Structures are given as C-alpha cells and as structure tokens.
Amino acid sequence: MAIRFLSPESIDGNLSVGGTGTFSGNVILNNSDIYFKYSDSVQYYRVGLGASANFEIYNTNYGRTDLLITQSTGNATFAGAVTTNGYLYVQGQATPQ
Numbered sequence: 262m263a264i265r266f267l268s269p270e271s272i273d274g275n276l277s278v279g280g281t282g283t284f285s286g287n288v289i290l291n292n293s294d295i296y297f298k299y300s301d302s303v304q305y306y307r308v309g310l311g312a313s314a315n316f317e318i319y320n321t322n323y324g325r326t327d328l329l330i331t332q333s334t335g336n337a338t339f340a341g342a343v344t345t346n347g348y349l350y351v352q353g354q355a356t357p358q
Contacts, residue, residue: 294309307319311329318328320340329338343349 290309294307296305296307298305304322306327307321309317309319311317311326314332316328316330316332317326319325320327325340326338327340330336331338
C-alpha cells in the first residue's frame with residue numbers, strides 16, 4: 262500500500278512498511294530512535310542520538326553502547342576491539358596491546 266502526501270505532513274505513532282520504503286527528501290525523527298530487530302523481534306540494536314546529541318549504536322541484548330560518536334569532537338568510541346583487513350591509520354599516540 263502506498264501513502265502519498267501532496268503537501269508536507271507528519272505521522273504521529275508507528276509507520277510500518279512491508280517491503281521496500283523509498284523516501285525523497287529528509288526523514289526527521291523528533292526525540293526518537295531507530296530500532297533494528299532480528300526476525301525473532303526480541304534481539305535488536307537501537308540507533309539514535311544520545312546525550313549532547315551524540316550518535317550511538319546501542320546493543321540492547323548486552324546493555325551497552327557498541328559505537329559512540331561524540332558530536333562536539335567527532336571522536337568515535339567502540340565497546341570492543343577494532344578489526345581491519347587492511348591498514349589502520351592512527352593519528353596521534355596509540356598504546357600497543
């Protein structure tokens with residue numbers, strides 16, 4: 262089913278798209294997070310803006326922030342190790358493990 266808006270509109274509540282959803286223009290979420298659920302609808306990640314407009318990917322299964330990008334500095338913090346198949350370039354000091 263397609264919903265067509267001929268003028269700017271907003272949707273209060275839930276929007277469910279079965280299949281492919283295509284948006285042209287901006288998608289604005291006010292005080293909301295995006296949830297990525299597995300097929301069992303129990304295990305999922307939450308993506309959104311946290312405190313101080315920091316971007317985070319939150320792992321609801323383990324109760325931790327797996328990725329945090331600090332808005333004021335652009336620094337990225339990972340909950341675990343960072344693995345790469347190629348080179349990893351480090352600007353500044355690095356502590357070998």
